[in-house]
Amino acid sequence: MTRQPDAPRHIVATAADADAVLRRLTRAGWTARPGFALPDPAWDVTAARLVLHGRITDNDTLQLAVLAAARGAGIVAVSDTDSPVGRALVDDLARLGPLQHGTGADSTVAELVPEQRALLDRLAAGETIAAAAAAEYLSLRTANRRIAEARAMFGVRTTREAVLAYLRQRRDDTG
Known part of the structure; x- marks a missing residue:
């Protein structure tokens, strides 16, 4: 069973986190499909750069997701990793290779330039973009360009979402 090591495998807590991961993956050339059943009869689907996504709450869906990952598809699963099904998902996918919990954007804060971090800090404190720029x-x-770049790096559409992602990652990095 040969599969490329770069097939993304993410387990996230919410649909919003899944959307952020999927936006980033589609920008990177992956094709997103809901559900975990593979449409291609060929065993190795790595070349298709297909990422399957959805919520995993039962063993049948769990088995489909793990099989798809073993066949080379990317996986973005919404699951409670404290549940028995979630723990089984983590164990099974981890056997196939690297597994990312959360949005996988943990390094985004480190990639921000100092101006972007300063602007996001000021926006988080309640300042307007104009006041933060000044x-x-x-x-x-x-300032608007730096914020737009930060939105793209976090894989979000709005400045508010970028500020929230920035704060969440900064908190996770320090906590």
Whole structure:
């Protein structure tokens, strides 16, 4: 059973986290499909760059997801890892290779340039983009570009989502 080591396997807690991971993966060239049943009869589907996603709450769905991962598909599973099914999912997928818990964007905060971190800190404190730009001696246009870049890095659409993702990751890194 040969599979590429780069097939993504994520277990996330919420549908919103799954959406963030899926946005990032589709930008990277993966094709997202809901559910875990593979449409391709060929055993190795690695070349298709297919990522299957959905909620895993029972053993049947768990088996489909693990089989798809073994055949080379990427997996983004929404599951409670404290439940028996969630623990079995973690164990089975971890046997296949690296497994990421959460959105897999843990390194995003480290990739931000200092201006982006400063702007996100100020936005988190309640400042407007204009006020944050002025405080950081940036033009409004530059501040908006830095925030747009941060949104793309976090795989989110809104500035609010970027600030929340930034705060969540910063908290996880320190906690």
